[in-house]
Amino acid sequence: MLHEIDKRITDFLEYMEVDRGRSRRTIENYDFYLRRFATWAKHPKPSAITRELIHKYRLWLNRDVPGRDEDLIKKSTQNYHLIALRSFLKFLSRRDVKSLPAEQIELSKAPSRIVSFLEPDELDRILAVPMRESEGLVALRDKAILELLFATGLRVSELANLKIDQVNLRRDEFTVRGKGDKVRVVFLSDMAKAAIKAYLDKRRDASPYMFVSHDRAKGGRDNAGPLTPRSVQRLVERYARAAGITKRITPHTLRHTFATDLLMNGADIRSVQSMLGHASITTTQIYTHVTNAHLKDIHKKFHGKQN
16 A cells, blocks of 8 residues: 555655656655654654654664664764655645645754864875776876866766766866766866876776776677776775875775865965865865864964973
8 A cells, every 4th residue: 555655755766766866766765754654653653743753763863773673874964864755744734735844854963073074294195006907097097086076076976977078188177077066176186187087088988987997807808897886995095005194094084184285375265165066065065174274373483381
């Protein structure tokens, strides 16, 4: 039997896909969060969703999710569940379906995120590794990947989907389509430009993608497939270990390093927000607590002074 709420969830997910242009990953996440709520609440009618029901659901998320005894759901993940619910309730309201007003669902206060980024010496070491640890096209490709991640702050999915004809090496900039189908401009450094050119000059395959596998066992020159985000993540992790970096490094660490480097060198946060493609300035503000040069100057001026 198909309950009303399940049909409404399906309608909502189709709306998010078609009308709002959300990514497949976002749709999958919303589907999971909303089906979890519907199952827990025993498929209530929209009109039966009340503040008291949401309160009990939040307690369940915080305490009693099956299989989570040793590892409770993080506050940020709990909030993802609630954000999906709020979006769903807004959708119902626009369709004149009686239910709880979305604004009556408050989010939990989550602890501040700690941003991991590469120190300058660590960055220098990891950028130097590909030409030392690999050879041929793979070395040139991996060098270009690392330089591009740091130069542009690209998300790993954006980098994996990048095509050669997108990148204008004459203008040192190109556009990329990111989260929420938003388009932004990113800029190439001299090092990234040189690394990409060196790689492309040696390419002989016909693939339109910027970064491909170069696995001869999987086909000839014309069959080079694009690297997957997971493949890029593995190569970044491998080069971090080879560079002697003990903390966990991912492609997103290079994105954090890009943003931190800009802010530490005086860039304003609104510009960094645009270059990262963040929809909200709140997301970009996670970097400010590690880049506040004024506080550092105050500390040096007044701390540890002897009378």
